Amino acid sequence: MSVIEAKNLTFRYAEDSEPVLKDVSLTVEQGEFIAILGHNGSGKSTLAKHLNGICIPDEGSITVCGLDVKNNDDLTEIHRKVGMVFQNPDNQIIASVVEEEVAFALENLGVEHDEMHRRVKEALEAVDMSAFATHATYKLSGGQKQRIAIAGVIAMRPDVLVLDEPTAMLDPKGRAEVMEVLHKFHREGMTIVLITHFMDEAAQADRIAVMNNGEILLDGTPHYVFQNAGLLWSVGLNVPQSTELMFLLRKEGYKVPLAVLTEAECVAVLNDLLAGNIGREDA
């Protein structure tokens, strides 16, 4: 079942400006983990804002869990069903105490007191931050702050989690913490849309959509997308170092597979190569 169905979206921020999205169609299935890649200004954040009705398309249609974002009466429900997390943790944390921060949206939704406590507790457990429930938010690390921001969204029990470069401001440890939380929610069946500049994060998704100049350039599994390294490089993007090495080896004549993303896959191929199991042209 598809959770998000975007058809022929076109969107401009001002009437006389160039469209930021040009005829974009994207379907996201229930429980899918999709990453969106693209250079700055490619339209990925704008696309994300269409997924929960922050932006309404000028042309085309988009439905979320069967609800039309153009239908004003459904917008509150859409905001609840699609939770968004943004790049800068400091810009989205309001409360001074962790549990109050997580409860903020629930209070606005008028969730009953006992139920609210239950959900805050669950959400903090889900992001592994229970020990910090009564701590001051300003003292947390970047990774902890982002996990609190995610908990605040999770507490609303959304069907879809959309994250716009949630790890851009974090150190390697903070990035790993956030990715671990996303994988956990994904295993539990949540639909995840992750916008990122980090190729290694995109490589961990089920599927990658690559945006360029307001259009979808590539859409497929990480192995499929990163095989198109030449195309990605031409639009200012990158591939994991393991993939890059396979391209360089091909240039040297080695008949290695191109669809290599992870450290483990790369080690396996190089082991084969060193054992003499991989042929070479002109050798």
Place this chain on the structure above:
Amino acid sequence: MKNVILKAEHLTQIYGEGTPFQRTAVNDISFELYENEFVGVIGHTGSGKSTLIQMLNGLMKPTSGTVSFRGEDIWAKKYNRRLLRANVGLVFQYPEYQLFEETVEKDIAFGPRNMDLSEDEIHARVKEAMELTGLNDSFRSKSPFDLSGGQKRRVAIAGILAMRPRVLILDEPTAGLDPKGCNEILANIRAYREEEGATVVLVSHSMEDIAANAQRIMVLEGGHLKMLDDTRAVFARGDELTAMGLNVPQITRVFLSLAKRGHADLGSVLSPEEAITALNRLTGGAK
């Protein structure tokens, strides 16, 4: 012959000394930086990186220990710290939030203008800094606030370069930029170092960027200097870095793993290009 340009001896910074919140952010760190070298600084959040670099140009006075620039103690009486801040240029994280002037030209000129230079000299320096950061003449009269994130970042860096620092320190200059934006900024930094013979200190969470640029790496943890060595030697200690919540480039990890499987003769590898050289060496040379 390596000339020392900046020297730190037993640097310590204690925040909130004597209060219940006392915390030692930098703990007894000593090192020397040489002219024209490129040093990477890695360490996770709270390891003391930002505190350390603010002590290097005299923005923060150490609780104890000394910093000397070209052999002179920067906290000695009558030492000209204003001039030091031009000589040791510091680019903060997200420097684009510090832009404030009406035009790009005025913003870049702000530093040089505070150095009592002639108008001609200021003009020449702004021009040079704009060229180095890939900003063409059309940006001169634009408002910095009308630019894209990557362009704003380059204006902010140009503002520091225009002071022609002998030591350029950058705190995560590529954070939040897309891969192309990152590469452009790093190319600007390399060009400055080459043309001016300056020393560069790059604080970054991107191990790939550090591996591709730095000759030496400083590793900080909990306010201590844990390692200071050649880039290759530091990344060869992948397990220790991982234990500190840090990382090594993916390609380096692949070759560390191959070494453990009996291919130690491949040696250490810092980039895909080096990987090719190492593999060709073992399998019978380049095509």
